[in-house]
Amino acid sequence: MAHAEAQQHPLGIYLWVWLALFVLSVFSYLVDYVGFESYLKWFLITLFMLLKAGLIIAVFMHMVWERLAIICAILVPPGVLLVLMLLMALEANYTLFSRLEYFLR
Structure with missing residues (x-):
């Protein structure tokens, strides 16, 4: 052994x-x-x-x-989630500003 x-x-x-x-x-x-x-x-x-x-x-x-494959398997999913959260935050700001513009007219 x-x-x-x-x-x-x-x-x-x-x-x-x-x-x-x-x-x-x-x-x-x-x-x-x-x-x-x-x-x-x-x-x-x-x-x-x-x-x-x-x-x-x-x-x-x-x-x-560690090997690159393990590093990617651990670090890529949180990175993708951060990008998706950023996109949702941008969409939320756009929706908020368009609603404020519409209701304040």
């Missing part, structure tokens, strides 16, 4: 990711502390959140070391 060798990754990679997650969290809190408002605040918070999620998925869930 053949032995399956477990793949060991250097501890330094995990420590660097922990440090990057800490720095991104500090930036996320600084956005609120500095007092950014409106769309800039939400854009920055969302950006830092997505960067942290990407680091966690890539390193701690070992996606960076």
Whole structure:
């Protein structure tokens, strides 16, 4: 019976990711502390959140070391859902603005 060798990754990679997650969290809190408002605040918070999620998925869930087929199978469906949500949001805005224009005449 053949032995399956477990793949060991250097501890330094995990420590660097922990440090990057800490720095991104500090930036996320600084956005609120500095007092950014409106769309800039939400854009920055969302950006830092997505960067942290990407680091966690890539390193701690070992996606960076997986085959392309597995990566596509996991990442493409949420991407398609995000595109469909964007299209629905655009359609909702169009419907809202056309109704407001019609009713305010």
